[in-house]
Amino acid sequence: MHMPNCHGTSLMPPLLRVEGLHFAYPGEPALLCNACFSLDAGQKLGLLGDNAAGKSTLFHLITGLLAPTAGTVALHGTPCTTNAHVAAVRRTVGYLLQNSDEQLFCESVLEDVAFAPQNYGLPPAQAVEKAQQALEACGIAHLQDKSVYALSGGEKKLVALAGILAQEPEALLLDEPTNMLDTRTRQRLIDILHTLPQAMLVVSHDTPFLHALCSGFLSLENGQTTTMPPFHQHQLA
Amino acid sequence: MSVNPTTAPLKPTATVAGSPARIHPAVHVAGLFVCSLALSFTHTLWAAAYALAVSLPLPFLKGLPWRTVLGRMALGNLFVLFIWLTMPFTLGQHPVATLPFGLAVYAEGLTKSLLLTLKINCLLALGLAFLHTASVHETAKALATLGVPHKLTLLLLLTARHMHSLWASYRTVCNAAALRGFTPCLRLRKLPKFAALVTFVLLKSLERADNVDAAMRLRGFTGAFPAPLFAPAKQHVVRGVVAYGLALVGLLVIEHLAP
Ligand SMILES: Nc1ncnc2c1ncn2[C@@H]1O[C@H](COP(=O)(O)OP(=O)(O)OP(=O)(O)O)[C@@H](O)[C@H]1O
Ligand SMILES: [Mg+2]
Numbered sequence: 001m002h003m004p005n006c007h008g009t010s011l012m013p014p015l016l017r018v019e020g021l022h023f024a025y026p027g028e029p030a031l032l033c034n035a036c037f038s039l040d041a042g043q044k045l046g047l048l049g050d051n052a053a054g055k056s057t058l059f060h061l062i063t064g065l066l067a068p069t070a071g072t073v074a075l076h077g078t079p080c081t082t083n084a085h086v087a088a089v090r091r092t093v094g095y096l097l098q099n100s101d102e103q104l105f106c107e108s109v110l111e112d113v114a115f116a117p118q119n120y121g122l123p124p125a126q127a128v129e130k131a132q133q134a135l136e137a138c139g140i141a142h143l144q145d146k147s148v149y150a151l152s153g154g155e156k157k158l159v160a161l162a163g164i165l166a167q168e169p170e171a172l173l174l175d176e177p178t179n180m181l182d183t184r185t186r187q188r189l190i191d192i193l194h195t196l197p198q199a200m201l202v203v204s205h206d207t208p209f210l211h212a213l214c215s216g217f218l219s220l221e222n223g224q225t226t227t228m229p230p231f232h233q234h235q236l237a
Numbered sequence: 238m239s240v241n242p243t244t245a246p247l248k249p250t251a252t253v254a255g256s257p258a259r260i261h262p263a264v265h266v267a268g269l270f271v272c273s274l275a276l277s278f279t280h281t282l283w284a285a286a287y288a289l290a291v292s293l294p295l296p297f298l299k300g301l302p303w304r305t306v307l308g309r310m311a312l313g314n315l316f317v318l319f320i321w322l323t324m325p326f327t328l329g330q331h332p333v334a335t336l337p338f339g340l341a342v343y344a345e346g347l348t349k350s351l352l353l354t355l356k357i358n359c360l361l362a363l364g365l366a367f368l369h370t371a372s373v374h375e376t377a378k379a380l381a382t383l384g385v386p387h388k389l390t391l392l393l394l395l396t397a398r399h400m401h402s403l404w405a406s407y408r409t410v411c412n413a414a415a416l417r418g419f420t421p422c423l424r425l426r427k428l429p430k431f432a433a434l435v436t437f438v439l440l441k442s443l444e445r446a447d448n449v450d451a452a453m454r455l456r457g458f459t460g461a462f463p464a465p466l467f468a469p470a471k472q473h474v475v476r477g478v479v480a481y482g483l484a485l486v487g488l489l490v491i492e493h494l495a496p
Contacts, residue, residue: 065451088456096453102448103397107374114466119457124466149401165455 013077014038015171015199016062016093019227021071023054023061031057033223035071039171044193044200046210048228049220056098056204058220059173061088063095091120094164094198096157098175103160104148109135112148112159127166134166135159138192153180158189173200178206245446261470262379264477265367275441275488276356285355291484295366298381302453303382306365307360315359319410324350373397381462391462403442410438422481 064086114131329343
């Protein structure tokens with residue numbers, strides 16, 4: 001199995017490579033120093049780290065919402081240096097925010113899920129079709145006409161996920177996706193994520209969930225990422 | 238009970254665009270504008286009374302609770318009250334009655350007050366019927382259909398989204414404070430704490446607005462809101478044009494024929 005590291009040995013460039021990333025919020029001590037890893041197509045990685053370790057910040061840096069003080073994020077081997085590169089990353093990498101309330105902003109669920117396909121140039125009819133497929137894939141087709149303001153926390157999470165899937169990304173950054181999900185919805189999410197072909201980088205404090213989904217693990221500690229050996233059942237105990 | 242900002246419904250009575258048997262929002266906005274304009278130029282009590290008779294049932298027909306309708310109308314009529322307290326005594330030359338302290342009541346002032354009362358209530362009813370049942374999104378789309386620049390409709394949408402967040406945050410913070418024994422109010426002793434609370438809400442909502450903006454950009458948003466998903470249904474446009482057209486014709490005819 002190809003384990004992610006900074007100097008991957010495979011010939012194909014990884015889907016996403018983060019190299020020597022440094023970052024500090026203004027007036028704060030360094031949060032990330034020399035973070036470094038790569039994500040191959042189809043690979044599902046768990047990202048572990050304590051509260052305030054900088055996991056969400058790392059996702060913000062990857063998607064260009066924040067700019068690193070040093071280091072690069074490369075997509076298919078191309079470092080992101082221009083706005084066009086950042087736009088390409090955002091199109092290729094779907095980011096499920098930690099707080100799905102902030103991810104939804106259209107009036108109806110269908111409109112919200114169709115938002116990305118429309119922005120990427122699909123005419124309304126096709127955008128609706130894409131949105132409906134994504135809703136179907138997440139098992140929430142029945143919510144399509146509901147107002148996003150009238151959804152439960154778990155439903156919001158699934159709608160936000162559908163909104164990302166509708167843009168057909170190659171990779172997903174999932175920030176605590178099981179947050180606020182009940183046991184059944186959580187299991188449904190695991191099933192959905194299992195069937196998806198996309199590469200994933202998943203932040204979660206729900207270790208059994210990560211174990212059920214991921215094939216490899218990164219840990220973020222003291223601003224640096226390290227690759228962890230594959231998780232074994234006995235380590236969960 | 239825990240107070241969780243992410244599970245608190247932001248807008249429990251939100252409606253979804255596209256419910257059946259209705260008039261297209263763009264026609265609504267245009268119709269309201271034209272009819273209000275025509276109404277403002279009418280001079281006869283008959284025409285104003287006709288306009289009120291046509292518009293008053295609309296909020297109820299739209300299914301608004303009568304308490305809401307009456308409450309809002311009463312609020313709007315505070316201004317009307319002010320008119321009645323001043324205009325009949327100041328406008329005109331022909332006194333019809335004299336009140337104690339030699340206060341004269343003029344015929345012209347009375348007529349004008351009645352005319353304004355009818356007009357204002359008509360506009361209130363129309364506004365309630367439309368604005369209270371159309372979502373901000375529908376209104377924004379309607380304005381866009383009518384050619385209002387994208388930037389403005391976008392501003393409207395984001396302002397509405399921001400107001401929602403602001404209100405939701407305020408409620409959440411108030412709940413959290415109440416659970417720990419603090420009732421927010423404007424009493425002097427509690428004012429500093431209340432001010433701190435409001436400041437916190439403002440800062441929080443600013444952060445939240447930033448995050449919503451980020452979420453939009455993450456999904457490919459570059460400043461232009463996508464076109465409406467569904468083309469306006471033809472019958473909704475036709476229905477609107479016919480309804481507003483008839484109302485307008487009625488108004489003009491009565492204004493012309495009135496004694
Ligand atoms: N906008 C900001 N300005 C300043 N500091 C910030 C900002 N956002 C986050 N931080 C700080 O950066 C640190 C890392 O935050 P981040 O949200 O990345 O942590 P996290 O690993 O995702 O934590 P959690 O597991 O709790 O979600 C925290 O100490 C946080 O207070
Ligand atoms: Mg986080």
